[in-house]
Amino acid sequence: MRDFHLPGRSEVLAAEGMCATSHPLAAQVAVDILKRGGNAMDAAISAAVLLGICEPQMTGIGGDCFVLYTRAGSDEIRALNGSGRAPAAANPDRLRARGLNRVPDHEPDAVTMPGAIEAFCHLSETEGVLGLDALLQPAIHYAEQGVPVAPRVAFDWARDAGHLQGAARDFYLMDGAPPHVGQVFRAPAQAEVLRRIARNGRDGFYSGEVAEDMLAALSALGGVHEAADFANVSCLPTEPIAGAYKDVELVEHPPNGQGATAILLLNILARFDIAAMDPLGPQRAHVEAEATKLAYDARNRFIADPDHAARTEHMLSQEVADRLAALIDPAQAMPDAAPLTEAVHKDTVYVTVVDRDRMAVSLIYSIFRGFGSGIASPEFGILMQNRGSGFTLEPGHPNELGGGKRPMHTIIPGMLRENARVTMPFGVxxxxYQPAGHARLVTNLVDYGMGLQQAMDAPRCFADAGVLRVERGYPDAVRQELQALGHKVVVPEPPLGGSQAIRIREDGVLEAASDPRKDGCALGY
Known part of the structure; x- marks a missing residue:
């Protein structure tokens, strides 16, 4: 139990249904959908689409999603890959001929097909009960009437506004500047797009005027995208992957997501007595940092479109993890693994919903970097993701840019299972940071017995791009000890990630937590 003298928040408890996500309006909409008779999938889709209006720098209908979910009365976890492919004409040689060694973040070459709307339409039809029209009405309402900009959203908006270009500046700046806290953001043109999707399903987005508008924006900047690339977008039902950590089982979405990295990281950490270490001490931070370097190096080598790579078993192997763990020196930081050629960034939203029948949904939805590619369609203002910058230009690499390929993705929804029972949909x-965030949340819960909210509130650190990012919540003495171990310690300007989770207790009560690093909350009824 937390100390009620100190600032903080308690877990939210409810019996019927629950949503936890990064913006209060989206959480409220999800609960409203549940109260109207919708199930958890209906609620998650409705909340996710609205998040594209509440947090347009993070996500939107021009992006991708991954989903884990169960059906009512079942503990079988299903997965859906809602990530889009590179256009058929994508060619890495063209970029290498320009002297480039990575896909530029803010050019059409980074824009992959938007897969989220296809996934939402599919899931609404196959798993939902209310119908797509009902699910899109809240987002249509708020796109027209407007949403007051929340504090963390305003912080990110100001940091990322420089990525906006051309028509995007007209849609996402106000009088040429990022909005301030409380200023109302409206997106009436997107409301019209959502009406067309509500009326015509996927065809309202991937063909006709909306698709032509996106295609025009890309073509004007030299993109090789064609109408057929939009028309051929499809989502992919797939099988989750899983790994055990002590008494819990971590379930992740398979590649081209990076969920296998979290499983490998926990398998490495299992070789150490994490529970005996001070949760905020230098020893734990050091071991996690070293394990992260090794797990992420494996990620960069092996995770790609599953049609072009077959090394997932390597990532899940305990034998591989044991060999990697043996490389960790408890008294000295190792040099970084080979430098990344793939771009990685932070901008993602997450929503989890559990309904009265205990259908559980873990959904993550993103346009990748802040405001994606920064390219927006001129008529409807659809921001297009830059997931293609997740490809590498290294010849022969499984994640090399190629026509029709899906890039390695950073977004990963998660679930925990205990004794074959689904106990917690969650996301970070x-x-x-996401795989490291999954591992940190699991070890906070399992090794230290933290409460769900406490496990999210606790300070974080992350070995990334040659530095160890250590949040301000750590004592200065710990930073000094980590520097003495050979780490280059920095305090990141934005905090590390954000998280949401719903625990399904054995007594049937739902218990949820929401990360204070975001504006969101957990709501139930």
Whole structure:
């Protein structure tokens, strides 16, 4: 139990249904959908689409999603890959001929097909009960009437506004500047797009005027995208992957997501007595940092479109994890693994919903970098993701840019299972941080017995791009000890990620927590 003398928040408890996400309006909409008779999938889709209006720098209908979910009365976890492919004409040689060694973040070459709307339409039809028209009405309402900009959203908006270009500046700046806290953001043109999707399903987005508008924006900047690339977008039902950590089982979405990295990271950490370490001490931070370097190096080598890579078993192998763990020196930081050629960034939203029948949904939805590619369609203002910058230009690499390929993705929804029972859908936002965030949340819960909210509130650190990012919540003495171990310690300007979770207790009560690093909350009824 937390100390009620100190600032903080308690877990939210409810019996019927629950949503936890990064913006209060989206959480409220999800609960409203549940009260109207919708199930958890209906609620998650409705909340997710609205998040594109509440947090347009993070996500939107021009992006991708991954989903884990169960059906009512079942503990079988299903997965859906809602990530889009590179256009058929994408060619890495063209970029290498320009002297580039990575896909530029803010050019059409980084824009992959938007897969989220296809996934939402599919899931609404196959798993939902209310119908797509009902699910899109809240987002249509708020896109027209407007949403007051929340504090963390305003912080990110100001940091990322420089990525906006051309028509995007007209849609996402106000009098040429990022909005301030409380200023009302409206997106009436997107409301019209959502009406067309509500009326015509996927065809309202991937063909006709909306698709032509996106295609025009890309073509004007030299993109190789064609109408057929939009028309051929499809989502992919797939099988989750899983790994055990002590008494819990972590379930992740398979590649091209990076969920296998979290499983490998926990398998490495299992070789150490994490529970005996001070949760905020230098020893734990050091071991996690070293394990992260090794797990992420494996990620960069092996995770790609599953049609072009077959090394997932390597990532899940305990034998591989044991060999990697043996490389960790408890008294000295190792040099970084090979430098990344893939871009990684932080901008993602997450929503989890559990309904009265205990259908559970874990959904993550993103346009990748802040405001994606920064390219917006001129008529409807649809921001297009830059997931293609997750490809590498290294010849022969499984994640090499190629026509029709899906890039390595940073977004990963998660679930925990205990004794074959699904106990917690959860997610940790934060781009590259996400696998490390999954591992940190699991070890906080399992090794230290923290409460769910306490496990999210606790300070974080992350070995990334040659530095160890250590949040201000750590004591200065710990930073000094980590520097003495050879780490280059920095305090990140934005905090590390954000998280949401719903625990399904054995007594049937739902218990949820929401990360204070975001504006969101957990709501139930």
């Amino acid at each position: 936002m934060g781009g590259a």
